[in-house]
Amino acid sequence: MKKCVFMVAALALLFPAYASAMEYQHKLEANNMAVSWSIDKEQIHVKLTAKTTGWVAIGFDPEKAMQGADIIIGAVKKGKVRIEDHYGDRKRGHSPDKKLGGDNHVLNPTGEEVDGVTTICFSLALDSGDKWDKPIHAEGTSRMMIAYGSGRDSFKSRHQYRAVYDINYSTGETKKIK
Numbered sequence: 773m774k775k776c777v778f779m780v781a782a783l784a785l786l787f788p789a790y791a792s793a794m795e796y797q798h799k800l801e802a803n804n805m806a807v808s809w810s811i812d813k814e815q816i817h818v819k820l821t822a823k824t825t826g827w828v829a830i831g832f833d834p835e836k837a838m839q840g841a842d843i844i845i846g847a848v849k850k851g852k853v854r855i856e857d858h859y860g861d862r863k864r865g866h867s868p869d870k871k872l873g874g875d876n877h878v879l880n881p882t883g884e885e886v887d888g889v890t891t892i893c894f895s896l897a898l899d900s901g902d903k904w905d906k907p908i909h910a911e912g913t914s915r916m917m918i919a920y921g922s923g924r925d926s927f928k929s930r931h932q933y934r935a936v937y938d939i940n941y942s943t944g945e946t947k948k949i950k
C-alpha cells in the first residue's frame with residue numbers, strides 16, 4: 773500500500789519535482805491504538821492504527837455517546853481498504869452519510885493490515901458543508917472519540933475498545949474524558 777504520508781498540496785503544485793511527503797505533526801497513543809494527525813487551513817490529515825483485524829474509527833464532535841458525531845470508519849479486507857464517512861444518528865450506532873442523504877467526503881483513503889494491526893489514512897476538509905459532517909475547529913478544544921472493532925470488518929459490528937478525548941488539533945494537547 774501507499775505509505776501513510778501526505779503531500780503539501782501547494783508545494784506539489786509549485787515544485788512537483790521536489791514535492792515531499794510529510795510526517796504527521798501530532799500523535800495520541802491509547803490502548804493498542806494511536807491517532808496521528810496534521811492540520812492546515814483547509815484540511816486535517818489523519819492516520820489511525822490499532823491492534824485489530826477489524827475496523828478502526830474516529831468520531832469528531834460527538835454530542836451524546838455516539839450521537840451527533842461525524843464518524844470516519846475503515847477496514848482492510850484481503851488487501852483492499854474501505855473507508856467510509858458515517859454519522860452518529862443515534863446514541864448507540866451510526867449510518868453512512870450516503871444512506872442519510874449526504875455524501876462520502878473522505879479524501880485520499882489508504883490503508884493496510886499487517887500482523888494483526890490495521891492502519892488507515894485519509895484527509896478531510898475542515899468544513900465540507902455536508903449536513904452529516906461537522907466543521908472541524910483547528911483552534912480551541914473539541915471533543916473526539918476513537919474506537920476499534922473486535923476483528924470483523926463489518927462496520928455494523930461493535931467495538932472492543934472505545935475512548936473519548938478533549939483535543940486541541942493545532943497544539944496537539946489531549947485530555948482523556950473516558
Ligand code: HEM
Nearest residue numbers: 829830831837838864917918919927928929930931934935
Ligand atoms: C455499529 C457499530 C457500533 C455499535 C453497535 C456501537 C454500540 C455502542 C454501545 C452499545 C455503546 C454503549 C456501551 C459502551 O459504552 O460501550 C457505545 C458507546 C460508545 N461508542 Fe459505539 N458502537 C459502534 C460503533 C462505534 C464507532 C464507529 C465509534 C467511533 C469512534 C464508537 C464510539 C463509541 C464511544 C466513544 C462510546 C462511549 C460513549 C460515551 O459513553 O460517551 N462506537 N457504542
